[in-house]
Amino acid sequence: MPDANATRRPRVVFFAGGDPLDVSVWSGTPYYALRALEAHFDVVYVERDPFPRGFGWLSRAIFKLSGRRLELRMVPAIVRLASFAARRRIRRAKADFSISAAASNVASMLDASTPQVLVSDATSIAMSKYYHRFDRLWPWVQRGYVAMEREAMGKAALLTYPTDWAARSACEDFAVSPGSIAVLPWGPNMSKPSGAQPRKLEAGPVRLLFVGLDWDRKGGDFALEIMRDLADRDQEFSLDIIGARRSAANVPIPRNVKFHGRLSKSKPEEAALFDRIFTSAHLLLLPSRAEAFGIVFAEAAAWGLPSVACAIGGIPTVVKDGETGLLLPSSASAPEFASVIAELVDDPDGYRTMSQRALQDSASRLDWDVWARSLRNKLNERAQ
Numbered sequence: 336m337p338d339a340n341a342t343r344r345p346r347v348v349f350f351a352g353g354d355p356l357d358v359s360v361w362s363g364t365p366y367y368a369l370r371a372l373e374a375h376f377d378v379v380y381v382e383r384d385p386f387p388r389g390f391g392w393l394s395r396a397i398f399k400l401s402g403r404r405l406e407l408r409m410v411p412a413i414v415r416l417a418s419f420a421a422r423r424r425i426r427r428a429k430a431d432f433s434i435s436a437a438a439s440n441v442a443s444m445l446d447a448s449t450p451q452v453l454v455s456d457a458t459s460i461a462m463s464k465y466y467h468r469f470d471r472l473w474p475w476v477q478r479g480y481v482a483m484e485r486e487a488m489g490k491a492a493l494l495t496y497p498t499d500w501a502a503r504s505a506c507e508d509f510a511v512s513p514g515s516i517a518v519l520p521w522g523p524n525m526s527k528p529s530g531a532q533p534r535k536l537e538a539g540p541v542r543l544l545f546v547g548l549d550w551d552r553k554g555g556d557f558a559l560e561i562m563r564d565l566a567d568r569d570q571e572f573s574l575d576i577i578g579a580r581r582s583a584a585n586v587p588i589p590r591n592v593k594f595h596g597r598l599s600k601s602k603p604e605e606a607a608l609f610d611r612i613f614t615s616a617h618l619l620l621l622p623s624r625a626e627a628f629g630i631v632f633a634e635a636a637a638w639g640l641p642s643v644a645c646a647i648g649g650i651p652t653v654v655k656d657g658e659t660g661l662l663l664p665s666s667a668s669a670p671e672f673a674s675v676i677a678e679l680v681d682d683p684d685g686y687r688t689m690s691q692r693a694l695q696d697s698a699s700r701l702d703w704d705v706w707a708r709s710l711r712n713k714l715n716e717r718a719q
């Protein structure tokens with residue numbers, strides 16, 4: 336007879352650093368994670384916001400007034416007080432597991448009666464080494480946040496990260512046993528295009544695509560330098576930029592570059608433009624200087640777009656170098672990026688194969704449903 340525990344849908348509660356029902360929170364990651372969880376788990380309770388009304392406004396105000404040195408969500412005593420009501424609601428749900436997304440601060444305050452699953456794209460120590468916005472925090476604030484994450488890790492039944500880079504930090508920086516960690520890549524924060532087919536290069540300009548709001552961190556100026564080098568090639572290239580505006584550029588903008596600004600997928604006209612740009616693109620160019628995961632790489636794969644990026648942070652887990660895209664060292668120059676792009680474009684069959692592999696990777700690995708199903712299997716294995 337089949338094991339009833341292996342086939343029963345685990346009862347879970349879910350909470351995040353913001354409202355999981357709001358698609359704008361964390362670029363939609365908690366929203367799409369929750370949708371996938373609902374297909375494979377019995378989600379008995381969703382905590383909309385672990386902090387009381389007005390806490391977010393107060394936290395942002397103090398962060399600004401302190402010169403970006405104090406973040407209330409990183410102070411253990413404040414988190415314990417502010418999350419009291421939410422923690423009581425989570426405890427009353429009587430679930431098999433509590434699953435938290437980027438909310439180790441609150442997770443650290445939960446009692447041990449319900450096994451926990453931590454979901455995040457990075458550890459606090461990895462982020463502090465990597466993202467410069469953490470540099471200005473007062474040391475005691477950073478220490479408090481690390482302490483909460485360490486406590487949450489100690490209570491967790493399973494830690495899940497979407498990349499090897501993040502999992503490695505949990506092992507090396509927090510001394511977590513590899514057996515307590517699962518690397519489960521995430522999917523795109525959008526509905527996948529139906530009937531996407533492998534791309535092929537046809538007559539006309541090769542259309543590159545850059546997507547990102549954080550211009551400096553995403554390597555925006557460097558992408559423009561790459562476009563200037565590509566302008567000297569026999570093939571014509573163009574670049575569409577979604578997210579950032581022209582005013583973000585600190586270098587001259589080549590004539591074949593078009594800024595579209597931020598496009599909201601909730602507005603029909605802007606969503607349609609987003610789809611048209613992705614449909615007509617041939618490559619995603621995103622030479623990020625820091626990236627924990629990069630949801631846009633999963634989105635590009637869903638459209639069959641190979642990605643060209645730096646081999647930093649979590650990107651090598653998301654983009655398979657030479658298979659679904661091209662990765663260069665962060666020290667690579669603009670001419671070196673331009674050269675590998677030109678070489679790929681000069682090989683139409685190789686390009687089409689890479690596009691096809693990107694689509695296959697999107698279906699088999701970079702997919703939220705695959706993520707949730709894999710998580711359920713991991714938890715069932717531990718229950719046996």
